Amino acid sequence: MADETTDLGPVTTLATPIRLDFDFTPGVAQSKFLRGLEQGKFMGQRCPTCDKVYVPSRGSCPTDGVPTTEDVLLGNSGTVTTYCVVNVPFAGQSIEIPYICAQVLLDGANLSFMGLIQEIPTDQIRMGMRVEAVWVDESDLTPSLASVRYFRPNGEPDADYETYKEYL
Amino acid sequence: MSAAGRTVRPVSIASFAQSQNVRRDDERNEVEGLMPVIAEVFGNIGITKDDVEFICSGSTDYLIGGPFSFVMALDAVGVWPPRSESHVEMDGAWALYEAWVLLQEGEIDAALVYSFGRSSLGDLNEILTLQMDPYYEAPLWPDIVSLSALQARALIDSGKATEADFAAVASRSRRDAMANPKAQVRRDVAPEVLLEDDYVVAPLRRHALPPITDGAAAVVLAAGDKALQWSERPVWITGFDHRIETHSLGARDLTTSPSTAKAAEVAGVASGKVDLAEIHAPFAHQEQILKEALGLDDSVVINPSGGPLAANPMMSAGLIRIGEAAERIRSGQADRAVAHATSGPCLQQNLVCVLEGE
Numbered sequence: 001m002a003d004e005t006t007d008l009g010p011v012t013t014l015a016t017p018i019r020l021d022f023d024f025t026p027g028v029a030q031s032k033f034l035r036g037l038e039q040g041k042f043m044g045q046r047c048p049t050c051d052k053v054y055v056p057s058r059g060s061c062p063t064d065g066v067p068t069t070e071d072v073l074l075g076n077s078g079t080v081t082t083y084c085v086v087n088v089p090f091a092g093q094s095i096e097i098p099y100i101c102a103q104v105l106l107d108g109a110n111l112s113f114m115g116l117i118q119e120i121p122t123d124q125i126r127m128g129m130r131v132e133a134v135w136v137d138e139s140d141l142t143p144s145l146a147s148v149r150y151f152r153p154n155g156e157p158d159a160d161y162e163t164y165k166e167y168l
Numbered sequence: 169m170s171a172a173g174r175t176v177r178p179v180s181i182a183s184f185a186q187s188q189n190v191r192r193d194d195e196r197n198e199v200e201g202l203m204p205v206i207a208e209v210f211g212n213i214g215i216t217k218d219d220v221e222f223i224c225s226g227s228t229d230y231l232i233g234g235p236f237s238f239v240m241a242l243d244a245v246g247v248w249p250p251r252s253e254s255h256v257e258m259d260g261a262w263a264l265y266e267a268w269v270l271l272q273e274g275e276i277d278a279a280l281v282y283s284f285g286r287s288s289l290g291d292l293n294e295i296l297t298l299q300m301d302p303y304y305e306a307p308l309w310p311d312i313v314s315l316s317a318l319q320a321r322a323l324i325d326s327g328k329a330t331e332a333d334f335a336a337v338a339s340r341s342r343r344d345a346m347a348n349p350k351a352q353v354r355r356d357v358a359p360e361v362l363l364e365d366d367y368v369v370a371p372l373r374r375h376a377l378p379p380i381t382d383g384a385a386a387v388v389l390a391a392g393d394k395a396l397q398w399s400e401r402p403v404w405i406t407g408f409d410h411r412i413e414t415h416s417l418g419a420r421d422l423t424t425s426p427s428t429a430k431a432a433e434v435a436g437v438a439s440g441k442v443d444l445a446e447i448h449a450p451f452a453h454q455e456q457i458l459k460e461a462l463g464l465d466d467s468v469v470i471n472p473s474g475g476p477l478a479a480n481p482m483m484s485a486g487l488i489r490i491g492e493a494a495e496r497i498r499s500g501q502a503d504r505a506v507a508h509a510t511s512g513p514c515l516q517q518n519l520v521c522v523l524e525g526e
Contacts (some may be wrong), residue, residue, distance in 0.1 A: 012377075014303060015305040016302065018298065018306075018357065020230075020233060020290055020291070020298075021290065021294060022232070022233035022289045023288075023289055023290070023292045024232070024233065024289055025194045025195070025197075025289075027195070027196050027197025027198075027199070027200045028195060028196060028197075028199060028200055029197070029200065030197060030372075039477040058197060058199045058200075058240065058243055059196075059197065059199055059200040059203070060199050060200070060203055060243045060244055060246070061246060062242070062246060062247070062248075063244045063246055063248040064183020064248070065203070065206065065217055065243070065244060065245045065247075066203075066246065067203055069199075100290060132349065
């Protein structure tokens with residue numbers, strides 16, 4: 001009698017679906033950042049040792065290992081330190097290509113973070129460009145980065161390279 | 169002192185700290201929970217992060233449900249100027265082992281070891297299923313409580329233990345934990361009363377299960393002059409080993425722990441009198457299996473801290489065993505102690521550390 005399990009050939013793939021649900025809380029410092037977003041503001045924290053301001057802060061200075069206890073309200077504008085133009089489509093993409101993804105150093109911060117740059121042709125983006133955050137309507141603000149629609153040029157002259165060269 | 173597992177270069181547990189162990193730390197993230205522990209472990213001996221030359225941590229991304237959480241946790245230390253750093257996806261006891269091995273090489277004299285985890289963020293019973301063999305066992309989602317109940321049943325069937333024995337272990341742990349301000353489950357409750365608990369999964373009643381705990385711990389290891397400088401009574405690691413058994417639960421005799429017995433043999437547990445043992449037996453019935461495998465008789469004080477039945481922070485409960493045992497030697501309550509850590513389902517992997525006072 002033929003062995004039916006052998007006749008089916010070797011098993012080459014095995015699907016084992018896994019799903020885990022988490023009830024996550026972000027902690028003291030990140031909560032302040034998220035609550036700030038809910039009010040249309042960027043909140044950072046300053047290191048008492050090196051004076052650097054982190055946004056978002058996780059509650060410590062990664063250089064000095066001490067708690068960042070002073071809350072700092074940052075500006076709505078910042079400087080593009082570096083960028084890339086996305087031309088490649090990928091699964092789950094929600095923005096029409098091409099678009100600009102940039103690191104923005106907010107005024108008053110010592111850590112840049114990633115933002116979308118819009119309202120400018122992609123071939124005009126450059127390092128040092130001054131940009132400002134465009135928020136969702138006040139009624140749509142949530143404690144999430146989704147509250148920031150994107151950044152756009154704020155009309156100021158480009159920042160001097162010396163002012164952001166430490167953040168590349 | 170050159171046999172495998174025996175210390176070639178003396179290394180001391182120079183300092184130990186642990187967080188308050190709680191059911192759920194809603195307020196602080198992992199970094200915020202770790203920072204006070206790191207500050208305390210340095211502060212205990214008046215050093216700073218600049219005094220350690222190597223850092224090794226133990227944690228798992230499965231607890232937070234996000235990748236590379238151990239990298240972010242380094243923010244709690246402040247690794248500038250840069251230094252050598254490593255991580256194990258295991259309990260901090262194994263991170264300590266890695267640091268100890270590096271210290272054996274003699275190029276560095278001090279290391280920081282830490283571990284952390286919020287067990288409360290997900291469903292721990294389900295998360296621990298994912299440590300099983302991913303092809304034949306994990307897809308069936310056998311949860312860790314049910315697997316441990318199978319082990320407890322096998323132990324009862326072998327005639328080695330009864331449910332009353334499990335309750336006695338749980339009762340003693342809760343009572344001893346009353347003297348441990350960092351413990352989570354602390355109460356004076358008789359075994360007979362505990363036996364009135366309902367079964368969670370028979371034959372395990374509620375008291376035979378570990379609590380779900382959020383917490384963190386840290387140790388500073390020192391060798392050479394630093395070991396003598398940082399402690400009036402250095403606590404030396406005199407034997408250290410860890411062993412693992414097969415993935416396949418069906419291929420194991422769950423009523424024994426050959427990996428523990430082997431590690432104990434290599435670490436030299438039997439080469440002197442053992443005053444106390446801190447045993448990482450998350451489920452009450454496992455203490456008896458481990459006590460037998462470690463070759464400990466009834467004269468040995470077991471888990472004076474309350475043990476993992478009083479606080480079981482995932483990824484730290486093993487490291488805490490080493491720290492608790494070391495502190496009791498430092499304070500003069502013991503001269504020679506055994507610390508044990510476990511990992512995996514039903515005591516799959518075991519680590520044994522022998523500690524001795526100066």
